[in-house]
Amino acid sequence: MSIPNHTLQVELRGGVEDRSYPIVIGRGLLADLGAFVPALDDVPVVLVTNDTVAPLYLPRVRAALGTERKVTEIILPDGEDQKDLTTASHIWQRALEDRHERRSMFMALGGGVVGDLTGFAAACFLRGARFIQLPTTLLAQVDSSVGGKTGVNHAMGKNLIGAFHQPEAVLIDLDTLESLPDREFAAGMAEVVKYGCICDPQFFDWLIEHTDALRGRDGAVVADAIARSCAIKAEVVAKDEREGGLRAILNYGHTFGHAIEQVMGYGNWLHGEAVACGMMIATRISASRGWVPDALVERLSDFLDAFGLPVAPPSEMSAQTFLDAMALDKKVDEGRIRYVLLDRLGRATLVNDVSCEEIAEAIA
Amino acid sequence: MSIPNHTLQVELRGGVEDRSYPIVIGRGLLADLGAFVPALDDVPVVLVTNDTVAPLYLPRVRAALGTERKVTEIILPDGEDQKDLTTASHIWQRALEDRHERRSMFMALGGGVVGDLTGFAAACFLRGARFIQLPTTLLAQVDSSVGGKTGVNHAMGKNLIGAFHQPEAVLIDLDTLESLPDREFAAGMAEVVKYGCICDPQFFDWLIEHTDALRGRDGAVVADAIARSCAIKAEVVAKDEREGGLRAILNYGHTFGHAIEQVMGYGNWLHGEAVACGMMIATRISASRGWVPDALVERLSDFLDAFGLPVAPPSEMSAQTFLDAMALDKKVDEGRIRYVLLDRLGRATLVNDVSCEEIAEAIA
Numbered sequence: 001m002s003i004p005n006h007t008l009q010v011e012l013r014g015g016v017e018d019r020s021y022p023i024v025i026g027r028g029l030l031a032d033l034g035a036f037v038p039a040l041d042d043v044p045v046v047l048v049t050n051d052t053v054a055p056l057y058l059p060r061v062r063a064a065l066g067t068e069r070k071v072t073e074i075i076l077p078d079g080e081d082q083k084d085l086t087t088a089s090h091i092w093q094r095a096l097e098d099r100h101e102r103r104s105m106f107m108a109l110g111g112g113v114v115g116d117l118t119g120f121a122a123a124c125f126l127r128g129a130r131f132i133q134l135p136t137t138l139l140a141q142v143d144s145s146v147g148g149k150t151g152v153n154h155a156m157g158k159n160l161i162g163a164f165h166q167p168e169a170v171l172i173d174l175d176t177l178e179s180l181p182d183r184e185f186a187a188g189m190a191e192v193v194k195y196g197c198i199c200d201p202q203f204f205d206w207l208i209e210h211t212d213a214l215r216g217r218d219g220a221v222v223a224d225a226i227a228r229s230c231a232i233k234a235e236v237v238a239k240d241e242r243e244g245g246l247r248a249i250l251n252y253g254h255t256f257g258h259a260i261e262q263v264m265g266y267g268n269w270l271h272g273e274a275v276a277c278g279m280m281i282a283t284r285i286s287a288s289r290g291w292v293p294d295a296l297v298e299r300l301s302d303f304l305d306a307f308g309l310p311v312a313p314p315s316e317m318s319a320q321t322f323l324d325a326m327a328l329d330k331k332v333d334e335g336r337i338r339y340v341l342l343d344r345l346g347r348a349t350l351v352n353d354v355s356c357e358e359i360a361e362a363i364a
Numbered sequence: 365m366s367i368p369n370h371t372l373q374v375e376l377r378g379g380v381e382d383r384s385y386p387i388v389i390g391r392g393l394l395a396d397l398g399a400f401v402p403a404l405d406d407v408p409v410v411l412v413t414n415d416t417v418a419p420l421y422l423p424r425v426r427a428a429l430g431t432e433r434k435v436t437e438i439i440l441p442d443g444e445d446q447k448d449l450t451t452a453s454h455i456w457q458r459a460l461e462d463r464h465e466r467r468s469m470f471m472a473l474g475g476g477v478v479g480d481l482t483g484f485a486a487a488c489f490l491r492g493a494r495f496i497q498l499p500t501t502l503l504a505q506v507d508s509s510v511g512g513k514t515g516v517n518h519a520m521g522k523n524l525i526g527a528f529h530q531p532e533a534v535l536i537d538l539d540t541l542e543s544l545p546d547r548e549f550a551a552g553m554a555e556v557v558k559y560g561c562i563c564d565p566q567f568f569d570w571l572i573e574h575t576d577a578l579r580g581r582d583g584a585v586v587a588d589a590i591a592r593s594c595a596i597k598a599e600v601v602a603k604d605e606r607e608g609g610l611r612a613i614l615n616y617g618h619t620f621g622h623a624i625e626q627v628m629g630y631g632n633w634l635h636g637e638a639v640a641c642g643m644m645i646a647t648r649i650s651a652s653r654g655w656v657p658d659a660l661v662e663r664l665s666d667f668l669d670a671f672g673l674p675v676a677p678p679s680e681m682s683a684q685t686f687l688d689a690m691a692l693d694k695k696v697d698e699g700r701i702r703y704v705l706l707d708r709l710g711r712a713t714l715v716n717d718v719s720c721e722e723i724a725e726a727i728a
Contacts, residue, residue, distance in 0.1 A: 127606075149491065157460070162491040242492070
């Protein structure tokens with residue numbers, strides 16, 4: 001029997017139906033997933049994972065689904081380059097061959113690539129099939145699996161083709177973190193500390209205090225960090241499901257981060273690594289403007305550095321390189337790049353007046 | 365100055381924002397479209413059309429958009445075979461190359477293929493861009509442009525990949541019907557009479573009475589027929605945007621019709637022709653069950669026949685051929701094919717117990 005440590009709810013009551021859904025955090029959830037997914041019954045399943053995750057966790061998910069149910073198993077090669085329309089087409093092909101219907105449940109077992117891709121495939125399958133997220137990386141657990149942003153990359157940039165499509169549940173099985181390489185764990189920690197920066201100064205302080213416990217992957221501390229991160233994201237998403245305004249604060253560090261990923265080639269820098277570096281740039285600009293103390297730059301830098309995360313951009317990227325890459329980003333509004341800065345610790349603000357000189361100074 | 369004959373509203377108030385939108389019906393609308401589209405201002409436009417429609421109507425749309433605005437013009441080859449992921453990708457590529465943003469307005473100038481494809485492209489572009497429908501065929505005007513169903517075909521069936529994405533306006537310029545070939549006009553008329561069958565016996569009677577005026581494309585009569593059709597569709601969509609139940613009645617004749625299109629190859633039978641034939645099958649089954657009088661079968665048959673629409677399926681299709689093709693349709697529910705029948709004229713009902721013998725008798 002699995003006992004969840006935390007159960008949160010993403011409240012999405014606007015709309016014809018109540019689309020609210022649970023985020024369950026605990027150990028042993030994958031082996032017992034029927035207990036946490038609404039109305040799974042004998043629903044057919046399209047289960048998408050990758051060849052790194054499959055040997056580790058697929059058997060327990062298959063066992064939990066039982067032997068009577070129709071399950072289409074799709075095991076993709078691991079890697080960001082799978083997150084494209086070609087792979088989405090492959091998923092649709094397989095689901096259609098097995099005659100899945102709109103009521104079929106897509107399941108994403110893996111990290112952000114599997115989650116975003118599977119969610120997008122579900123969103124467009126017969127104009128919208130059900131899906132749940134079974135995130136197995138820290139980054140997916142605290143960020144990409146929650147909130148319904150799905151999509152694939154395009155040659156011209158990340159996540160440019162996609163849909164808002166909410167899952168029916170997010171099951172965060174903490175056991176999956178045991179197999180997560182340190183580099184991936186660190187990348188997730190960048191998104192965790194982001195929530196402190198933009199929304200919750202107490203959480204930021206708590207994270208700094210617990211740096212060693214987090215690095216040591218102390219189970220209870222990690223579970224609390226995940227739960228608080230998900231709670232903040234759920235609250236922001238509930239207020240602004242489709243990124244009309246508030247939700248944009250979740251992109252703290254991401255505008256610069258996406259530029260790094262794009263220039264360096266997707267997958268060379270992990271998303272969380274690029275975000276870590278992007279947050280450092282945004283925090284330095286916030287400090288230069290006198291909005292946050294210089295000490296915050298150091299505290300954040302020390303925290304990220306403790307996990308081996310990069311705190312300076314690649315030396316080949318000039319301020320102009322950043323500007324050129326960011327102009328292609330989704331977060332451009334009427335031709336102006338939209339930046340998220342901190343106007344104090346725990347409060348993010350959107351601006352569009354960051355100068356090339358400010359960026360140059362921040363990356364110097 | 366264009367003066368609309370009719371302005372209707374699709375009421376979609378469920379949800380965070382009011383997504384209601386106008387359907388404007390009249391002459392000269394394309395040349396004056398800024399007057400009817402909410403907040404078009406200087407918004408950049410991605411304008412999609414095909415090489416049949418472009419020489420006829422593109423110049424007046426371009427003129428209406430002015431010379432200052434960024435307009436990406438995409439002229440596709442005419443034909444159902446364009447309605448696929450490859451063409452959607454091409455639209456995304458062009459829109460990204462021209463650096464369109466989420467606020468850009470996609471415009472679909474053409475028939476159902478252009479409308480469904482462009483709507484889908486807009487739905488997935490940066491997770492959802494704005495779009496409007498400028499339908500130029502009768503079928504698109506009374507059916508596919510209204511209600512937010514968008515999508516592309518898949519090798520395994522029609523419209524299998526798609527999204528619900530509502531336009532911000534539908535402008536039905538009656539002038540465009542002047543260039544519409546008789547066969548296409550007839551195909552649209554099949555959808556028009558469908559609304560009478562499923563929702564409005566007075567409208568059905570009115571259509572039968574006005575058969576000659578409709579065949580002669582009497583402007584005022586055609587405008588009234590379009591307006592009543594759109595009003596019925598708008599009402600059904602307002603009650604059931606995502607086809608949870610009621611909206612399925614709009615598929616009257618479509619389950620059989622899709623089977624014909626699929627078996628005969630998309631584009632060989634026009635969609636409206638296949639629907640005409642499908643309605644005849646569904647009406648014959650309804651009559652065999654004693655739900656509608658046999659006389660209705662004749663009245664409908666005479667009406668469709670007056671437009672040269674097929675009232676019997678292709679001789680090579682047996683009842684089993686239909687069943688095999690329909691099993692692949694989206695309208696399958698827990699493994700059972702869902703049929704729309706009439707339990708009386710003007711009232712549709714969903715059943716899943718139609719036998720192979722009933723189909724055999726209806727197509728005999």
